[in-house]
Structures are given as structure tokens and as C-alpha cells.
Amino acid sequence: MNDKVHLDRAHLRHLLTAMLRIRRFEEKCFELYQGEKIRGFMHLYDGEEAVSVGVVETLRPEDAIVATYRDHGQALARGIGMNKLMAEMYGKLEGCCRGRGGSMHVFDAATRFYGGNAIVGGGLPLAVGTALGDKMLKRNSVTACFFGDGAVDEGSFHESMNLASLWKLPVLFVCENNLYSMGMAVERAEADTDIGHKGVAYHMPGEVVDGMDVVAVEAASHRLVAQVRESRVPCLLECRTYRFRAHSMFDAQLYRQRAELETWRQRDPILRLQAWLGETGMLHAEEIERIEAEVAAEIDAAIAFAEAGTLEDVKDLERFTIMDRVPQ
């Protein structure tokens, strides 16, 4: 775990907390789904927390994010309040999208969080566009565009990579390669599985990083975001990771072996960081308990908030289909 990011105690505590917030939040979501408080499609990020935490850490407030349906990690890392995220999952009016989007469609104007997109690959052209807009408006912003290994199979990946590179747009493409798109192993979906290398076909610089190591992700993202911001060229970051749970709540996981899962569990990004912090004496057990307690309290509060939330009045069903102005 070496890099140019400052590895002080406060920062590492912060990274750990950020990952734990996601992990514990989603553990609760899983229960809430089984209790039918949350419905629809829900995709958990369990195991992949280091990716969004590490990348989002390197962004500034003026930067933008485009995510996928597996978006809780990015949303929490970006600072979207847990209350309004939970309320969204509950379908409540107090949710970040008034309960209209649900788990797959988290949006937040304040943090330039442009969704939660449920079409695989559908966010990539959007990210090209936000970066183009930022560039034309002479903002010094970067768009971080998250997508899965499955999105690499889609034509939109190819078109977006080419456009961004051709026009020298400030996009950091972040591939969360968790080895599967639903049940499709990456080697059964792609003739060349070396995703990090695919930038070459577009003259786009890139790196491959251990997505189970939050510090490594942060370091790599730090380098690439700096490159994007300074040289105004897009970069590709492949994060090798793994989801510990099923693809969604409807998945018998017939397509992968328990042993594979167990191997990856050994590399759990949270346990790994905790262990290292323990070994180096940077964070003691009590401190971790304190973090866990804080996180638990935050989640309890979020659930209480969501429970107490209201349902949007069906009279407002058609509202915002057509906008009467561009929100500021």
C-alpha cells in the first residue's frame, strides 16, 4: 500500500468509514428488501466498496459523476445524504428523486450526480456529454463515469471511448470489472478480457488497479484524475473487483463456484484495510467499534427517516414529465 496519497491516520479512518457506511447500509437494504420495504430491482455493491470510495475521494465538488444501477456506493461516497438515499429506496417523497427512481436511479443535482442508469452502457455517452459541456463552458471539471465489465460489450462503450479521446474530453472512465455481467463471465463475453488495455485502441491512457485495495484505487485515480484535469484528455481506469452477493435480488448464482467467492472474500477491501490499520497500530479495535457505532446510528436514523417519510401524491404523477424551466 504505497502511493502519493497522504496516508495519515485521519484519512485512512475516513476511507474505512466511507466503505463501512456503504457495506452496512447495504446489509440493511438487503434485510429491508426481504421485508418488502424496498422493491423493484436492487443491486448491491458488497465487495466493491473500495472502487467508488477510492475514486470519488479524488474528485472535487465541481466534478460530475455518471453511475449505473449499482449506484449506492458512488452515491454515499459522493456525499448524498443517507437519509434521502434510504427514503428513495423506500419510494418516499423525501427521497433524492421523490421516490420515483428507486435503487437504480439515484440523481442529485447538488453533487452533480447524473444517475443511476439502468441501461447497460447507457451512461457512457452521457458522460461524454457532461464533459463536453464542461469543456465548452470552460469549467475545470472532470466527469467520472462508472460502468461494469458488461458495458464493455456494448457499442456505446466503443463510441464513447472514441468520442472522448478524439475530442480530448475530461472523462475518467472507471470500469468496475467484477468478472461477471449477471451470470456471464467476462471471458465468455469478451474475446479480449484485458479491459484496461482497451484504451489503446482509442489512444487513451489507462491503468489497471486492484479494486479490492482502496488506497491503491485512490492512488491510481489520483494520478489519472490529475492527468485528465491537467492534460484535458480522458483516461481509463480498470478496477479488478468482485461482488460478494448475487447480481440482484433475483439470482441463484448458478454460474459461479463457491470456492471462487471464498477466494475473493479473503481480499475483502474493508477487512484488508482494517487488518492493516490494526497491524500498523494506526487504528485500534475500540476506534473501529466507534466507527461502526456511528455508522449504525446513521443507518438507524436513515431508516427512521425513510419510515417516517410520505408517499408522493398520485396527483403529481405527470409533474416533471415536461419541465417548465431548467432548474438552477
Next chain:
Amino acid sequence: MNDKVHLDRAHLRHLLTAMLRIRRFEEKCFELYQGEKIRGFMHLYDGEEAVSVGVVETLRPEDAIVATYRDHGQALARGIGMNKLMAEMYGKLEGCCRGRGGSMHVFDAATRFYGGNAIVGGGLPLAVGTALGDKMLKRNSVTACFFGDGAVDEGSFHESMNLASLWKLPVLFVCENNLYSMGMAVERAEADTDIGHKGVAYHMPGEVVDGMDVVAVEAASHRLVAQVRESRVPCLLECRTYRFRAHSMFDAQLYRQRAELETWRQRDPILRLQAWLGETGMLHAEEIERIEAEVAAEIDAAIAFAEAGTLEDVKDLERFTIMDRVPQ
């Protein structure tokens, strides 16, 4: 001009004749278009003849072809009769598609010529399919899929290259890189202009060849078709070529310099082959005149055929929208 293809006189005469048939046919088409005998969009192949002649030469009758709207070259090289091709351009019932397709949509069941596709990149998935079908039906066939440099920008290129390579399908992808897609220079459209190299991203072998040298094209295509047929893997052949005329009949050519055109004209595949045949004494001027006369006669006959053709009865307008059987 060296390769493993047998360079005997008869064969070279054949190649020259094949190219001249296309060139002279299209020169006539140009006139006929101005005389309003031919309408719609018409895209001429002037300058690029070596590509289709060289590649088609290496195919067998059981092989398949998927082409683009710029398809006269492939059609004539493949042996679709000039009469029915000309009648098609005239919109006559005696045309290969009853006059329904016109210049952009030449189809011919007898020679497995699957169009003439007017959507850029639209033919690539089709070619993957014909190859998949052939493979499943245990035919030893190859599908040659022609497309322009512009098609490389489309998502369908990416998806099709990946599918063909992943499933080890017998496709020869032939990119006719004439440096422009309409007015868009390849370096303004692609972040990485090295098309021949793009196979690497799909683990697909490939070659780049001088598309103005029919013997070189034939030799390269010969190697790759053999590889496709024997190893049952797809290959990519980039042919560097140039169109001497406008993109279509509506094109002021504002986007390229006359000097560039003149440089490429020096490499005219027909003149080059003729010159070489002359120098080496393999073909004398009288022989070339004889070929020209034969070709002229064939074209005259085709025009006469098309002129004498009939117009499809509008009563048949709806026929074949829905088929009542699969034609054998």
C-alpha cells in the same frame, strides 16, 4: 507485386478485366445518372476496384458476401450479371431486386450476396449471423463483410468484431479505408486511425494492404480467407484505398484538396496493373483494347437490356412485404 497467388497471364488478364468492368460500368452509370436514368443515391467505387476484385477472387461459390451501399464493385466481381445490375439501377422489374433496391441495395440469392446495406455498420451484425448460421449448419463457408472506415466509428463494428472473435466465426472483415466517410477525414473521426490494428482489441488476426494493388489485395485476402476457413476464426483486412469521385452524386468535395486526389490518382489500380503488364510484356496494347471492347459491348448490352426492361406493376407493391414461404 509478389505473393503466393499464381501470377500467370490469364489470371492477370482476368483481374484487369474485372476491374475494368467495374470502372467502365460506373463511368456509364455516372452519365446515366446525369441523364436521370438512374436516381436516388448512387455511390461510385472509382479508384477502389482492386479491393473488391482482389477479395472476391479468393472466395468460393459457397461463400457469402455482405456489402454496403457502395456495392457495384462487389456485385460485379461476384458475378452478378451486368444486365440485371443495370436494370436494378434503372428501377426495372428485370433488375436483381425487381428495381426495388436500386444502387444501394443489390441482393442476389444465387451468389449469396446479402446486400447492399444503406445503414453504415448495419451489415456487420448480419455477417456475424450468416457466419454463425453457416457454422451451425456445418458448411465450410466464409462470409466476406465489406465496410468503410466510417463504419469503424459505429458501435456495431465493436459488437460484431467481438462476437465473431468470441464465437470463432468464419468472417473476413474487409475495411475499405478510403480515408473519408463522406466529408469526414478518418483522423477527424477516429482517435486511433490504425484500423488494421483494431483487431488486436478482439484478439483477431489481421493485415493491412495497399488497396490500390489488386495483386497485393488478392494475396492478402488469400492468406486470410485460408486462415478463416481452416482455423475457423475471423480475420480483419484493412485495404488502404481512395475514391476518385465524390462520395455520392451530391457532394461538392469541399473537404479535400485536389492535390491529395492527384497523388492518389497516380496509384490508380487499373493503370498500375496495365502499366506493369505492359512493362513485363504480359499484355499488349491490342489485348487491352480487346478487353475494353468486350467490356464496352457488355455495358452497351446491359444498357439496352435495362432500357428495354419493364416497370414493376404497382399492383405488386405489397408483395414480399410478408413472405408466404422461404425461397429455396
Next chain:
Amino acid sequence: MSQSAGGPQPRRITYREACKQGIRSAILADPRVFLMGEDVARYGGCYAVTKGLSEELGEDRIRDTPLSEAGYVGAGIGAAIAGMRPIVEIMTVNFSLLAADQIVNNAASISHMSGGQFAVPVVIRMATGAGRQLAAQHSHSLEGWYAHIPGLKVLAPATHEDARFMLQPALDDPNPVLIFEHVMLYNREDVLDQAVTGVDITSAKVMRPGSDVTLITYGGSLFKTLEAAETLHAEGIEAEVIDLRVLRPLDTPALLTSVARTHRAVIVDEGWRSGSLSAEIAARLAEAAFFDLDAPIRRICSAEVPIPYAAQMEQAALPQPAAIVAAARGLVPSR
């Protein structure tokens, strides 16, 4: 042999199982038939329709594809032209937009524009519809959109019988056939009448006879409409319920025959109202049943909004039995 005579009770199966049986027999019956799509093999199908089939039939015949909708739909079209009889599964109609070019510009056009030289005997199956709180990008009902395209046939199996048997005639058809399976039907249970061994893909079907008003619908809305008819019956209104079954070409004579008797029509369609299939049906009645109609045509469709996630909002956006009942009641003079 009488149905009640001893023998084992016919087993209740899900609509999903009926679809699977249809696929399985079609593949077993013809070596040219295979199915391809995302996660159809190892995962077992996103709605579990093909679960277990790849183990039995092999991964060549139940073929997992990468996430490349334009690519593999186009490949299905090409394979059909080359002589195979592919069944292409697109997980849901929402993703079919990525393959719309291949469906419209290739599948639907090649026969006609080649002057009849080629047929395109491909079947494209996909799930459609809302009701599972999947929100805006996963809840479309675009079958009416595709029913606009000449060269395609479009089917909407609502019943188990159609789910089980429409596939074979679709494969036998030389034309591209799109099959839309409503997501809310997969878990429905029903028995398959053992005496039925096939269905046509040409006609609409009267699912409940009635004389006061004709309720025209298809797919997932059929059961809501039947429920509405039951309520109307309790009120003394006899509604005739027609299941369109085939969305292109429409069986217009069946509709006209019914309306000639009932003189009133309500069309129920989960598509967004404006420009949905219901509009075409209303137009045909306004053209051809004008003198038969005693009352304006009514349409019960989805509200014109991207479908929201929250349950109460989603349900408010979709056609509901109460609205069908109210519309029918409004047309029939009180007695």
C-alpha cells in the same frame, strides 16, 4: 373421453413454464432452431424462462450472448437468412431499442427490398410491461411501436395456451416475428388443456362473450380486463372481452364483428395513450364501424409519464380494472 373421468388432474403450471415448454419442443423438433440471448444459459434467463435448458440442450442451442443487443439481434437475422431458425431473446423490450435499427432496417426490410429473394425467419422474444416497480427505464410497453413496422409480425401471448404454442407457428412463419411476454404474467399459474396441441397466429379471440360493450385488449392487460368484465357482469352489464393475440397484422374483422353487436368499445392497452396500439384500433373502428357505434370509443391506457418506482405512483400510471369498469359503465345506457 370425458375430462372428469378419473385420470390425473391436469397440472397447474406457470406462464414461465409454458414458455419454456414451447422453446424446448421447438428446439427438439428442428435442428435449425436455437435460442440466443443474454444470460439464457448459465444464469437460466433473467426471468428464469430457460432455466435448465442449456444443460439439456447444450450451450450451442441455448447460447449466452455478450451485452450487444444490436450485434446478436443482427446475428439472428443473418443466421435466419443463412438457413437457421433462431429464437433471439432480448431480456426486455427496454433494451430492444439498442437493436431497433437491426429490427426495422434489416429484419423487416430485406424480403421486400430484395424483391422477395430472401425471407427472414427469425423469432425475437422479449419481456414487456410494468408492474414490478422497475421504474422508468425498465417498464416500457413498446409492442405497439413495433406493430407499426411493415414486414414484421407481432404477437402478444396472454394465455398459457398462447405462451406454450405460439412459438412454433412463429418459427414456421417465413417472416420476422416478435413475441412480447408481459413481465407480470410469468408467475401466473393455470392449467394447459391437454387437448390443445397448437394455436394460430392470425386471429383475435373472444375470451368472454357479451352483448353490451366490447372490451379490446391483449397481453398483461387481459386479466385486468376480464376482472373488469366480471365486475360489470355483477352490475348487469355484459362485456365481451377480446384478446387481440396478434398485434400485427390486426384481426380487424373480429373487432368489427363484435362491435357490430355491442355498438360500444373500450380499448385497454398498457402502452402510453398517445400513439399506442389502442389508437390504431380506435382509428379502425372510427373508419369501419362508424355506423355501428352508438357511443364514443374509450381508451384505458398508461398515463403519459416515464413509469415511476414508487408503488402507488406506478399503479396510478397503469390501466386498472376500476377505470375499465368506469369507462364501460359510462358507455352503456343505464337500464
Next chain:
Amino acid sequence: MSQSAGGPQPRRITYREACKQGIRSAILADPRVFLMGEDVARYGGCYAVTKGLSEELGEDRIRDTPLSEAGYVGAGIGAAIAGMRPIVEIMTVNFSLLAADQIVNNAASISHMSGGQFAVPVVIRMATGAGRQLAAQHSHSLEGWYAHIPGLKVLAPATHEDARFMLQPALDDPNPVLIFEHVMLYNREDVLDQAVTGVDITSAKVMRPGSDVTLITYGGSLFKTLEAAETLHAEGIEAEVIDLRVLRPLDTPALLTSVARTHRAVIVDEGWRSGSLSAEIAARLAEAAFFDLDAPIRRICSAEVPIPYAAQMEQAALPQPAAIVAAARGLVPSR
């Protein structure tokens, strides 16, 4: 100031030129406006609409894109959300199928599904229609398809005035607006009334008043319909011609007002008949003008075939003035 009073004769310009003027002033008026699309800059536009503009406005504001319809349409959507006001040109509606996912699942959905946090002020222009012998893959009229999608506005400028002035209100609108320009109109010449400096994008317009029958149309079919009205006039039938102008949302009150006076309606639409926009209009009349109508609704649409290349076949497939005349004549009782 009277129009005939001295001054220079107003110049006849092409519809193409009117479109260009609209683009040019919109870009000059607002630094956030730019246009991107295939061959819009160096080539000058596939229908020469933007010829010369990149020289004047720069290649940043008139931006050539690679052949990546999904990519650059999605980029236009993203740029709009980020604060720009992009005009995206898709050469023709035929290629828009490659971007259908971006248009439906992103442009049309993001405002609603984000709970109103974002607007998507993008304008997407494209050519539509047949008549130039471009055959099956280049002759679609799919504007009615897009008019089905909630969240979009859809415009069809038929007149020079609309070609010149619809773009600005479309850009000012916070919603995604699709503009369909019929390919047969680009060469049409007409004068622009110098007194007109803007148009609305909300209303249909009576282009010719009449009392016997209402002819409802839009886009490229407007002039065929006006021609038909002229013929009918010579026969003593006064047809009212309505140009829809806006295909979504439809100006239904304007249609009802007219039909309430004429009691008869013919709809002319170059879309394929089944499921075309004409169906929605007929449905609305059958719902809301039922008691006003004295005769069945008639529709003159394209034949349901992929449009063929040969001239006589293509023309046979398209709506023609003679058919409009015959339909109207059939509805009006002879006097």
C-alpha cells in the same frame, strides 16, 4: 407600412436556407448553443443546410461528429444537462434508430425520474420522409413513433416560417425537442414575411379555411393536401386544411373546433397507416368529436411496405393529392 409600398421585393429563399438562418441566429444569440452532427461542418451538411456555417461560426460551434449516433446524441443530452443548449443533427430519421435508446431512455426520462432535478434542453433535428427514390432504409417517416414518447416534444415545420423560427423556441424550451424536416421540402422556395419574427411551438394552424371537411396533416404532406384542397374547391367542396406543426403534444382543441364546424375529417400522414400519428388523431376524434362527426374518419397514409426505389412504386406507396381528393369527396354529400 404597406407590403407593396416600394421597398425591395422580399427574396424567395429555399426551406433549406430558412433552416440555416434559424440555426445561425440561434448560435449567434447564445454562447451555449452549438450544433453537432455528421458532416455538418466541412461537408456542409448532407442536405447542405449548414453549408458555410462552420467557416463563419467555427468548428466548435458547428461540430463534425464521427458516425456514432448513440454516442453523439447521448453526448448532446449530457451537454444539455451540463448547461449547454446543443442542437444535435441526425442526418435522417432512419439513422436515429441507432440513438433511440438515448432518446427514449435518457432524454425523455431523466427529468421525471430524477424528480425534476434536471431538465434536458437539447434539440435534435433530423430529415424525414420519402420521395427521393432512396429506397427502404432511407425513406422512413418515424416522427409519429417518437410522438408516442412522454417527455419529448416533437415538431414538424412544413412552412418556411416554421423552418426559420421554430428552432429558437425549441432551444428555449427546457425539454428535449425533436424537429423533423421533410426531405422534399429543402428545395422548396417561398418568401419569408419580414413582419414575422417568431412562432409558437404549441399550436396547430389553419392553413386554409373551409366548411365542408377538415383535412389534417403536417410536414411534407401539407403541400399535397393544399393541392388537394384546391382541386376540391374547383369541385365546389371547401376543405379546411390544418397543419399540425406540433406532433407532441397535439393541439387537440384546434382539431375539435374545426371538426365541430365541418363534421368530417380526412387525415393525411406519410407514416405507414397502422399505428401512425394519423391513428392517434382519428382516435381523439372518435373519442371527443363523436357526436360532431357525420361520416367515418378517413386516413390517407403510406402503404404498409418498405418504400421501394423505383419511382412508380415509391409514388404508389406515398399519399397523393388524388387520394386525398377522393377521400374527401367520398365524405361530403353531393349537392
